[in-house]
Amino acid sequence: MPGLLGKKIGMTSVFSAEGKNIPCTVIEVGPCVVTQIKTVETDGYEAVQVGFLDKKEKHTTKPEMGHFKKAGVTPKRHLAEFKEFETEYKAGDVITVDLFADTDYVDVIGTSKGKGFQGVVGRHGFGGVGQTTHGQHNRLRAPGSVGACSYPAKVFKGTRMAGQKGNERVTVQNLQVVKIMPEHNLLIIKGSVPGCKGSIVIIEK
Numbered sequence: 656m657p658g659l660l661g662k663k664i665g666m667t668s669v670f671s672a673e674g675k676n677i678p679c680t681v682i683e684v685g686p687c688v689v690t691q692i693k694t695v696e697t698d699g700y701e702a703v704q705v706g707f708l709d710k711k712e713k714h715t716t717k718p719e720m721g722h723f724k725k726a727g728v729t730p731k732r733h734l735a736e737f738k739e740f741e742t743e744y745k746a747g748d749v750i751t752v753d754l755f756a757d758t759d760y761v762d763v764i765g766t767s768k769g770k771g772f773q774g775v776v777g778r779h780g781f782g783g784v785g786q787t788t789h790g791q792h793n794r795l796r797a798p799g800s801v802g803a804c805s806y807p808a809k810v811f812k813g814t815r816m817a818g819q820k821g822n823e824r825v826t827v828q829n830l831q832v833v834k835i836m837p838e839h840n841l842l843i844i845k846g847s848v849p850g851c852k853g854s855i856v857i858i859e860k
Contacts, residue, residue, distance in 0.1 A: 656737065656738065656739060656762070656859040656860050657737050657738070657739055657740045657741070657754065657859070657860050658735075658737050658754075658761075658762075658857055658858050658859035658860060659684050659685050659687050659705065659707075659737075659750060659752070659754060659755075659857075659858055660684075660685070660687055660705060660706075660707035660733055660735050660855060660856075660857060660858075661682045661683055661684040661685065661707070661842065661855070661856050661857075661858050662682065662683045662707075662708075662853060662854070662855060662856070663680065663681075663682055663765070663848060663850050663851070663852060663853065663854050663855075663856055664681040664682060664683055664841070664852065664853075665680075665681055665852050666678060666679065666680050666681070666847065667679055667681055667843075669833060669834070669843065677833065677845055678845070678846065678847070679833050679843050679844060679845055679846075680843070680844055680846065680847055680848050681841055681842075681843055682763075682841070682842045682843075682844065682848070682856060682858065683839075683840055683841060683842075684751075684752040684754075684755070684840055684841070684842045684858055685707065685749075685750060685751050685752055685754075685840055686749050686750065686751045686752075686840060687705040687706065687707050687749070687750045687751075688705065688706050688707075688726075688728045688729075688731065688747065688748070688749055688750075689703055689704070689705055689726070689728075689744045689745065689746055689747060689748045689749075689750065690704050690705060690706045690722070690723060690726045690728055690731060690734065690746065691703075691704040691722070691726060691746060692704075692744065692745060692746060693736070700738075701738060702736040702737065702738050703736065703737055703738070703740055703744055704734060704735070704736045705734070705735060705736075705737065705750060706723075706728065706731025706732075706733065706734050707731060707732065707733045707734075707735075707855070708731060708732040708733055709729050709730065709731065709732065710729075710730040710731060710732040711730070712730055714730075715730040725746075726746040726747060727746060727747045728746070728747055733855050735857055737859070751837065751840060752835055752836075752837055752840050752841065752842050753835075753837055754860075755832060755835060755842060755858070755860070756835060756837075758832055758860050759831065759832055760829045760830060760831055760832065761830055761832060761842075761844060761858050761859060761860060762826060762827065762828045762829070762830070762858070762859045762860075763826070763827050763830055763844070763848040763849070763856050763857070763858055763859075764824065764825070764826045764827075764849075764856060764857040764859070765824075765825060765848055765849035765850035765854055765855070765856040765857070766822065766823065766824060766825070766849065766850055766854060767821045767822060767823055767824075767825045767849040767850065768821050768822070768849075768850065768851050769819070769820075769821045769822030770820035770821040770822075771819070771820065771821075772817065772818065772819060772820075773817060773818070773819075773820040774796055774798075774817045775796070775797075775798040775815060775816060775817055776796045777820065778815075778817060778818065778820045779815040781796070781798065781815075783795055783796045798815070798816060798817065801814050801816065802814070825849035827846070827847075827848055827849065830844045830845060830846050830848070831844060831845040831846075832844055832845075833845050842858065
């Protein structure tokens with residue numbers, strides 16, 4: 656799907672025409688620069704690679720510098736590929752938030768906030784206080800039994816246990832576009848998106 660890279664600015668609220676207060680997320684979308692055009696002949700598939708946010712040359716590797724110089728653009732900090740653009744682009748073209756001018760709903764992909772090491776109650780919503788059988792004994796928030804003893808004599812992959820919570824790729828679909836501010840490259844959408852303030856997100860039609 657066609658889309659762009661953006662940066663989450665924060666949350667606010669706006670009033671609708673009916674007078675309802677709508678919680679919204681403000682995202683700085685682009686401007687993104689086309690850094691490469693991938694074709695079936697050379698790459699096996701068609702896609703448009705775009706870059707977002709400038710990066711200093713001293714922080715750019717030589718292979719990356721060659722890639723950006725070939726496209727005739729300055730080094731970019733973040734790259735992403737998108738498909739099925741209605742407009743044909745070439746390396747060096749700039750794509751702005753106007754791409755979503757006729758779009759009512761978008762999908763937003765981001766990295767959720769990391770919550771650190773959490774127990775099964777916080778991570779998976781276990782009941783906590785409950786029966787004292789099935790390996791639970793008398794501990795309030797312990798997970799209890801995680802598998803059989805004799806057969807299969809192992810713990811299956813995917814068993815819900817304590818561990819790292821958050822800090823993973825999350826996609827939120829069908830978020831309503833409330834307003835577009837092209838003069839500031841801002842996209843205001845209804846609801847929340849994954850990630851903290853300043854995090855990079857992918858916005859797709």
